[in-house]
Amino acid sequence: MMKTNFISRLLQGVETEWKKLDDVAIKISSGGTPRTGVSEYYDGNIPWLRTQEVDFGEIWDTGVKITDLGLKNSSAKRIPANCVIVAMYGATVGKIGINKIPLSTNQACANIQLDDKIVNYRYVFHYLTSKYEHIKSLGSGSQTNINAKIVKNYPIPIPCPENPEKSLEIQAEIVRILDAFTELTAELIAELTEELIARKKQYTYYRDKLLTFEKDEVEWKNLGEIGKFTRGKRFVKTDMLSDGFPCIHYGEMYTHYNIWADKSKSFVSNDLASKLRVANHGDVVIVAAGETIEDIGKGTAWLGNTEVVIHDACFSYRSTLNPKYVSYFLRTKLFHDQIKKYISSGKISAINADGLSKARIAIPPIEEQTRIVSILDKYETLTSSIIEDLSLEIELRQKQYVYYRNMLLSFPNEEVKA
Secondary structure (H helix, E strand, O other), X not given: OHHHHHHHHHHOOOOEEEEEHHHOEEEEEEOOOXXXXXXXXXXXXXXXXXXXXXXXXXXXXXXXXXXXXXXXXXXXXXXXXXXXXXXXXXXXXXXXXXXXXOEEEOOOEEEEEEOOOOOOHHHHHHHHHHOHHHHHHOOEOOOOEOOHHHHHHOEEEEEOOOOHHHHHHHHHHHHHHHHHHHHHHHHHHHHHHHHHHHHHHHHHHHHHHHOOXXXXXXXXXXXXXXXXXXXXXXXXXXXXXXXXXXXXXXXXHHOOOOOEEOOOOEEEOHHHHOOOOEEOOOOEEEEOEEOOHHHOOOEEEEOOOOOEEEOOOEEEEEEOOOHHHHHHHOOOHHHHHHHHHHOEOOOXXXXXXXXXXXXXXXXXXXXXXXXXXXXXXXXXXXXXXHHHHHHHHHHHHHHHHHHHHHHHXXXXXXXXXX
16 A cells, blocks of 8 residues: 555546557667678767666767668667667666667667657656566576567556646656656765775775885795695586585685685585595685686685685695785785786686795784784774675665655556566
């Protein structure tokens, strides 16, 4: 009942009729792609939109431009500004956008030029945005693609259809409220995100500063001189279980592990574990492969009481240094600047033990290592708590926005379930 209170007051008892998008549009079309490899078709002055640029907002420019010749020799078409665009293929399927400039699109975009005598284009944008999950669920195939027929037949509520002027007034009021609420929420999330980024930068700055030493202040040695690297052995994600022998897959190193760990997030069978390599208490598990160079070399001090199996895209590193001190050092800019030249790039970036061994590390007395770790542990805990709170606040604000938007767009006799 609560969901319909506001919209019921706004409608003031008038009827709502559900119409297909095709019935309220002047034209619904898709675009095309000029043949790649033909230089005369690209780097022109006609904006050409791809679905990865459709992301629930206004589109003022495109990353690629095509020429008149490219437009003429393809299915791409010019569309006027203020069309509602629905991504039909790929990772962005179901996402909605509005082009604020005339442009052309590829064939994966459904371009809805709306009849402004019947419907407010921003009203349609907000409504379809609220139905993103439902639109996406209508897809088929490995990428859950949708097609132009689905878009054309998609129902949309038109209040007071027998009185177009009154209908457009109601739609405009909904748009006014949602535009204001969208702007307010975006500003708040931007402020929270800025604070989040600032806290992360602050933490990185003080961590790196605490781990910076003058050249002659302490002894410096290559990691390979003072410790031993042992590469793990390969296992795949399908080998991983909810219980069994503890394991660390290299993919988990980016998301599940921080400076240290004493419990594993995943497991393999005891039989498989007997054929693999392990890290022991006090070893530092170092990731040696990733999609970006920044992923490489991050380490986690394993402080668990049991051994842990490690993937072949990881190394265990054992030395006489405090393992958490090593792990903190492996996250500094100084360390990453040293290993960049030893990282091989390709579809997956990777480094071997020889490359890691060449990185130099400052070696203060063990008491100083312990003191540094103690300071960083406290700062890490405090910063992580602040970051977690900020992240949660951003998530809550986003959920709050979705809740009130959906409440505002919940019409009587709704035909579409989100």
